[in-house]
Structures are given as structure tokens and as C-alpha cells.
Amino acid sequence: MGDIIDVILGVIMIARLHAMYQRSRKMLIFLVVVFLAIRIASVVMVAIFMIQDSVEEFILSGTY
Secondary structure: OHHHHHHHHHHHHHHHHHHHOOOOHHHHHHHHHHHHHHHHHHHHHHHHHHHHHHHHHHHHHOOO
């Protein structure tokens, strides 16, 4: 649920900044690229942590 709210707030922030910069296409592209880079990086980090946790569970349970 928190991720959905973060995405919605990010889109609102992009829309407001885009309007603040007189609807500059370059600024919009920059904002979208930065937003996507942050979201992709966070998804990758969560996936890495999930894989690490599952490996630790296998080792601790004796099924390695």
C-alpha cells in the first residue's frame, strides 16, 4: 500500500514541477527519468534483500 501512495505522490510532484518550469519538455523528461531510476533501484534492492533472506532461511533450516 505504501508503494502505491509513493507512486501517486511522485506523479503529483512531477506534474507540479513540470508546471513550475513552464511546461518544459526537457524538464519533464528529466523528472520522469529520475523518478523511474529511483523506483527501479528500490525494486531491485527489495528483490536482493528478499533473495538474501530466503537463502539465510534455507541455511538455518538445514536444507542447504
